[in-house]
Amino acid sequence: MSAFKLFERTGLSLSVAALSTVFVAKTYAQDPASLVAPATPEACVALESNADRLVCYDALFKIPEAEKTALISERQAAQALAPETVKEKIAVGVSNLFSFDVPKLDPNVSLLDKRWELSPDSKLGTWNLRAYQPVYLMPTFWTSDKNERPQSLNEQNTVPVGKEQNLTSMETKFQLSLKTKAVENLLGDNGDVWLGYTQSSRWQVYNGDESRPFRETNYEPEASLMFRTNYTLMGLHGRLLGVTLNHQSNGRSDPLSRSWNRVIFNLGFEKDNFALMLRPWYRIEEDRADDNNPDIKNYIGRGDMLAFYRWKEHDFSLMLRHSLKGGDDSHGAAQFDWVFPISGKLRGHFQLFDGYGESLIDYNHRATYVGLGVSLMNWF
Numbered sequence: 001m002s003a004f005k006l007f008e009r010t011g012l013s014l015s016v017a018a019l020s021t022v023f024v025a026k027t028y029a030q031d032p033a034s035l036v037a038p039a040t041p042e043a044c045v046a047l048e049s050n051a052d053r054l055v056c057y058d059a060l061f062k063i064p065e066a067e068k069t070a071l072i073s074e075r076q077a078a079q080a081l082a083p084e085t086v087k088e089k090i091a092v093g094v095s096n097l098f099s100f101d102v103p104k105l106d107p108n109v110s111l112l113d114k115r116w117e118l119s120p121d122s123k124l125g126t127w128n129l130r131a132y133q134p135v136y137l138m139p140t141f142w143t144s145d146k147n148e149r150p151q152s153l154n155e156q157n158t159v160p161v162g163k164e165q166n167l168t169s170m171e172t173k174f175q176l177s178l179k180t181k182a183v184e185n186l187l188g189d190n191g192d193v194w195l196g197y198t199q200s201s202r203w204q205v206y207n208g209d210e211s212r213p214f215r216e217t218n219y220e221p222e223a224s225l226m227f228r229t230n231y232t233l234m235g236l237h238g239r240l241l242g243v244t245l246n247h248q249s250n251g252r253s254d255p256l257s258r259s260w261n262r263v264i265f266n267l268g269f270e271k272d273n274f275a276l277m278l279r280p281w282y283r284i285e286e287d288r289a290d291d292n293n294p295d296i297k298n299y300i301g302r303g304d305m306l307a308f309y310r311w312k313e314h315d316f317s318l319m320l321r322h323s324l325k326g327g328d329d330s331h332g333a334a335q336f337d338w339v340f341p342i343s344g345k346l347r348g349h350f351q352l353f354d355g356y357g358e359s360l361i362d363y364n365h366r367a368t369y370v371g372l373g374v375s376l377m378n379w380f
Contacts, residue, residue, distance in 0.1 A: 111275040111308065111380050112239045112268045117181065118228040120189045126181045131377040132196045133177035134337065136349045138373030141173035141202065143358075145367040150256060152364070153295045154288075157255045168207045171215060173371055175200040177379070186225070194224045202359060216361045222246040226266070233269065236276065240268030246281075250360045257292045258360035260284075273310040275380065279303055298329040299364045300357035308380055313347075315339040315380065321355075331356045331366075339375045349375040 044056035110118070117123050148164040151157075159165075176199050183193035198220040205212050226242035244266060249259030264281040280303035288294055304321035315338070322332035333355025340348050351371040357363045 112270050115380055116226050126184050129178050129180050131379045132179035133198045134379050135177055135377040136373055136375050137174045138371035139172050141371040142170050143367050143369050147362050147365040150361050152293050157292045159255050166210050170206050172203045172205045190228050192226050196222045216359045218250055218360050220248045236269040236271050238269055242266035259292055260296050275308040277306040293363055296363050298323045299331045301332055313341045333357055347375040349373050
């Protein structure tokens with residue numbers, strides 16, 4: 001027999017066998033009672049319909065009716081719970097971001113949850129005003145080194161010699177700071193957009209010779225996108241991840257004008273009565289000729305860390321920041337705040353600052369500042 005005829009007969013046999021398998025499998029899927037169970041899994045594979053293949057496999061492996069019902073129920077439940085759109089899939093992923101086996105976020109205990117409404121149970125809706133940074137009034141705010149001739153790397157923002165300000169070492173400082181949620185649950189039950197505004201003023205109220213002027217006021221509007229997280233790192237619970245667009249300026253004309261814009265990244269951790277915020281940032285650069293303070297990040301820094309601890313009715317916080325550079329560009333600052341009870345809801349506020357940038361006008365001026373007053377609103 002020639003090779004051609006052998007191939008022809010063999011190929012014909014294979015084709016007939018394949019068509020027979022498909023016919024048997026399809027006939028079985030249409031009327032399982034009419035035929036015996038398919039002999040091989042290949043008969044099921046040949047079926048085009050997913051539903052037909054499942055029926056075929058059930059008959060082939062003789063799955064009991066009770067188990068078959070359970071499998072169908074599981075399939076239906078999985079289909080009902082599965083995200084159908086890309087947006088829904090993203091929402092589920094964000095909702096479970098870093099979700100590992102850690103204690104559940106308790107809105108009655110968590111410091112960061114009280115501050116940012118992280119858990120679903122603590123959401124209060126949009127456009128409710130809340131405290132943001134500390135709100136206080138310090139009638140006494142003293143400095144070790146008055147900055148009577150503010151300077152900048154930009155000569156247009158340097159006070160000329162002979163134009164020094166006549167300042168007193170003692171003044172008054174106060175700060176107002178509020179935030180509100182503009183968008184809630186941006187993705188699933190996670191992701192909130194917050195708008196914040198902070199204003200701090202240094203008032204030369206004891207300087208009668210100069211008509212008691214406001215020495216410096218800083219304005220700081222910002223917008224933040226905050227997500228709830230849930231993971232552990234070195235014994236701390238990672239609770240927050242966010243990004244902030246921040247503007248800060250003093251609203252003055254040259255040579256006293258100071259301003260800058262930043263993108264701030266936020267990482268929040270906590271455990272019991274302790275909270276830790278890490279905030280590295282990137283300065284949005286400006287045209288050098290128009291930049292009031294081109295070297296500000298080498299003094300105020302490239303990030304800060306805030307540690308907060310609550311003990312009974314006492315709140316302690318420590319802020320550290322640094323330029324993250326060495327040599328002549330190694331600068332930074334530290335600030336310690338203690339809020340303590342006085343009587344009823346009235347609480348005192350003590351503040352100690354040392355380093356560069358207590359205010360924008362002093363961004364490259366180092367001094368120690370000590371303030372004492374009253375706290376008007378809790379921020380944690």
